[in-house]
Amino acid sequence: MRRGLICETPVSQTMSTDTDSGKDGNGTTKIDVRVPTQLVDQIDDEYERRGYTSRSEAIRDALRDWVNPRVELSEEILEDLAVSREQRERGETRSLEDVMDKYGVEPDDADSDER
Numbered sequence: 001m002r003r004g005l006i007c008e009t010p011v012s013q014t015m016s017t018d019t020d021s022g023k024d025g026n027g028t029t030k031i032d033v034r035v036p037t038q039l040v041d042q043i044d045d046e047y048e049r050r051g052y053t054s055r056s057e058a059i060r061d062a063l064r065d066w067v068n069p070r071v072e073l074s075e076e077i078l079e080d081l082a083v084s085r086e087q088r089e090r091g092e093t094r095s096l097e098d099v100m101d102k103y104g105v106e107p108d109d110a111d112s113d114e115r
């Protein structure tokens with residue numbers, strides 16, 4: 001299975017040395033990227049509609065999502081979580097420590113390190 005970018009758009013391998021320390025202290029770096037004109041047109045058509053004030057803001061947000069993708073849970077997992085929550089609220093669940101105490105199980109060294 002190939003992992004990497006979803007879009008295989010050719011990009012320039014050069015990075016500008018322009019930087020801005022910014023007021024927040026995080027700074028920014030300007031990069032040059034070659035993007036097909038049709039894609040730029042689509043970005044220009046969409047960014048304001050989606051609440052962004054600039055093309056750059058929209059692209060930065062898309063890059064953040066690419067670096068830190070959102071976790072999406074399936075309907076099945078969401079249903080299982082709801083059932084689990086209901087069981088907890090009804091007092092039908094027990095903590096690991098309670099179960100270990102009940103059955104006289106001592107934690108391993110590795111188990112106690114994880115807590």
